[in-house]
Amino acid sequence: QLVGNNEQITDLCFLGPKHLVIATNSQYIRIYDTETFSCLSSCPGHTDIVLALQAQQVGEGRFLIASGGKDNTLLLWDSDLTSDAALCGKAEGHFTAIESLAFANRKGSGAAASASSPFGGCAEYICSGDGDGFIKLWDMSWLSKQQRGQPVRRAAAGEAETPHAMSTVSTTAAHQKDVNTVAFSPDNSLLC
Numbered sequence: 001q002l003v004g005n006n007e008q009i010t011d012l013c014f015l016g017p018k019h020l021v022i023a024t025n026s027q028y029i030r031i032y033d034t035e036t037f038s039c040l041s042s043c044p045g046h047t048d049i050v051l052a053l054q055a056q057q058v059g060e061g062r063f064l065i066a067s068g069g070k071d072n073t074l075l076l077w078d079s080d081l082t083s084d085a086a087l088c089g090k091a092e093g094h095f096t097a098i099e100s101l102a103f104a105n106r107k108g109s110g111a112a113a114s115a116s117s118p119f120g121g122c123a124e125y126i127c128s129g130d131g132d133g134f135i136k137l138w139d140m141s142w143l144s145k146q147q148r149g150q151p152v153r154r155a156a157a158g159e160a161e162t163p164h165a166m167s168t169v170s171t172t173a174a175h176q177k178d179v180n181t182v183a184f185s186p187d188n189s190l191l192c
Helices: 141-145
Strands: 009-014 019-024 029-033 039-043 050-059 062-069 073-079 086-092 098-103 125-130 134-139 168-173
Touching: 019 050, 019 062, 029 062, 039 073, 062 098, 073 098, 073 125, 086 141
Parallel strands: 009 050, 050 098
Antiparallel strands: 009 019, 019 029, 029 039, 050 062, 062 073, 073 086, 098 125, 125 134, 134 168
16 A cells, blocks of 8 residues: 555556556655555656656666646656656646646667667657647657767756756647547557
8 A cells, every 4th residue: 555645646657567656636746666665756847736647668677757737737757766757858838737648659679779879769759638628749759869878867956957848749629628538549640
């Protein structure tokens, strides 16, 4: 049982078989060890309640975590599960709360692509859906340009993190009401 600062759980994702990232009725996301139930990392960055999470493994013990919420912002985190996750990307442009997220499916095997970049195996895009019926597609190709051996810069104690400002590829007025879920087809040719 996970105890502590957990209120209503708004979303959660597994990070491999032994870790879990949880969004509660707060502005934080937390990473837990499922064997010990201890909190390994608390990720401050949102200014309001986090509603949506997605995670994608990009290497051995390394994950990208996307979070979106009532502050209308999508944040992208780099986690190696051994230290606090680093805020590496920030996407702004929604006018209402982000309620759903989906990473595009990865192209190729990922193994060859990740030889030069720690993020070579990650998706090229992430999609977000909001409370006004809009869907946005965000570019993540900047991550594959990150060189192996050069981890995402982590802020020093007392220093504010300066994440990459993510750019919008497409914005679509998709529905008349909330977009509660989004998904890519296996070949990324369709977005629902």
